[in-house]
Amino acid sequence: MALPRTLILGGARSGKSTRAEQLLVPYEDVLYVATSGTRDGDQDWARRVELHRERRPVTWRTAETCDLEAVLADRTDPAPVLIDCLALWLTAVLDECGAWDDSAWYEGAETAVQQRCDALAAAWRVTGRQVIAVSNEVGMGVVPATAAGRRFRDTLGRLNMAVADASEQVLLVVAGQVLTVKPTGV
Template identity: 85%
Template sequence: MALPRTLILGGARSGKSTRAEQLLAPYRDALYVATGGTRDGDREWAQRVALHRERRPGSWRTAETCDLVPVLADRADRAPVLIDCLALWLTAVMDECGAWDDAAWTGGAERAVQRRCDELAEAWRLTERQVVAVSNEVGMGVVPATAAGRRFRDTLGRLNMAVADASERVLLVVAGQVLTVKPSAG
């Protein structure tokens, strides 16, 4: 049985990445797409990345990229894909578009970010690959104190909704416990 398109949401350190890896564990060949980058000089980040790498099966391939549309559109590679994570992808997109700045946001960055989110959601909807994506659920926390923080939260919330809409299954991970938000049919 083919794995449905699955979105896994949760807070920071909730266990969502571990759950995503467990879903794809039966597959010898899987493509792990890491969207977080290296963050040179950040030792704590490097430790997180190392822990993720150690958990993954040695037979899995890793791609460190935020260019997700071609990965989802690739019909030649039949390996399942795990994207970790959409929040880090959005951070990179907002960086590229200069969307953290209020004047840039109203001056065109908002449209550019939305276009990229729409392209990703459409590629997710159209993919023929088995895919699991991890994303942060940011709508249940404290309201960010800055306009840029609220902009990120709101944009990620809309992206999560679009991807969830195009997914057969949506899971929420809270304290390592998995709750089914949208069950897969069949």
């Protein structure tokens, strides 16, 4: 059984989403929160989304939203939640805040992004829902060549730390193998 708040980290194509889904297989009703959005004309992306959908049990529901605070605050839906993923959520937040542009970052976008990350971390900390979130671990790779890439990496790293701190369990998936970073009860 999954724990009330579990964060699963890993690199691209490491198996983190599959592991999250495996933890929730015992549940007939799961709310799968997809933060990826659509990418018109991107056939590769459409195929990836379709593969994710095909892998999930037909009884699971899907919500395509980046309003994660509302999902975490909902006390009327007893279903466990799987959020896939925080990195894509952050991408959407950076888009909304115009934070990819260097000048915008220093003219208020940084504050707006940090406020959204703080709000998500606070909602995660107090949720009464059983929830698993998937996120990319970006701190083990090369230093991004652009300022925007470094902002993304640094912001996601801080968000991952805040969510991990408020989680009962943190797992790291490497090459499909699961490592326990924060065991239950720590």
